[in-house]
């Protein structure tokens with residue numbers, strides 16, 4: 209994802225609210241001796257997996273809705289993954305055709321049915337957008353891919369970059385772009401995480417086989433930046449620090465928001481380069497991301513930036 213890497217570096221070189229501390233990156237790299245702890249995909253045991261196209265459908269719905277859980281302090285990503293897992297288990301149809309028809313009904317549901325599906329007692333954060341995005345994904349899947357996300361994945365011919373290009377071309381809700389100082393910045397969090405989920409779930413085989421998986425960057429969400437800040441790798445200016453520590457919302461598309469996300473991507477690319485130079489190891493950003501993310505979600509005390517967004 210050259211566009212993501214290049215635009216993240218562009219923002220980092222002009223950033224005024226967020227700084228990437230290269231010395232702290234070096235300290236972290238030396239401390240772990242270039243060995244990023246291996247975290248297994250689905251270390252939580254909350255995802256659906258059946259080694260076939262219904263799993264691809266599950267992951268695409270999951271990542272279409274994989275954003276902004278924090279406005280409800282009791283809600284997390286786990287509720288989404290495990291709620292959909294339960295729904296997918298209930299599908300249990302010997303006939304694939306019937307199973308896919310049932311998933312297509314899920315794309316048409318409204319807010320109250322979505323809550324029911326996730327076993328959530330009250331409205332979800334930005335619920336109308338979640339419902340709209342489901343409809344958008346369902347319609348375009350049917351129009352261009354025979355209603356099956358597996359066909360979308362097949363159309364990419366085992367290239368992660370092509371799959372991301374296809375997703376962002378066909379599904380407007382995945383176009384995670386921002387304008388920063390007059391330039392278009394590409395971050396593509398949910399499109400990239402879908403590729404990573406395929407790669408992780410199918411262990412690099414079958415629907416998860418991508419020859420260019422090393423082109424993927426980290427997924428700029430609200431957990432990984434908080435971990436990078438805790439590690440001292442990201443430094444925030446005093447106003448931004450104050451806003452985040454007092455849980456004040458950061459405006460979507462603001463310089464602060466774009467800098468937090470872009471500098472996170474840039475910092476991990478720097479970490480990856482350094483590990484390669486110092487220890488001769490070629491790591492994937494996906495593996496660094498999962499390590500940092502798993503640390504972040506286990507640290508309840510971490511304060512993260514709060515932006516209302518459908519992108520992450």
Ligand SMILES: Nc1nc2c(c(CN[C@H]3C=C[C@H](O)[C@@H]3O)cn2[C@@H]2O[C@H](COP(=O)(O)O)[C@@H](O)[C@H]2O)c(=O)[nH]1
Nearest residue numbers: 249250251274275277278284285427429430432501520
């Ligand atoms: N960078 C990055 N961000 C990730 C994930 C994942 C889950 N990936 C699965 C893949 C394999 C594993 O087994 C994971 O389960 C979710 N998120 C983001 O976190 C936020 C939710 O946080 P909280 O409100 O505390 O639940 C929200 O922005 C969500 O989009 C990741 O891997 N990397």
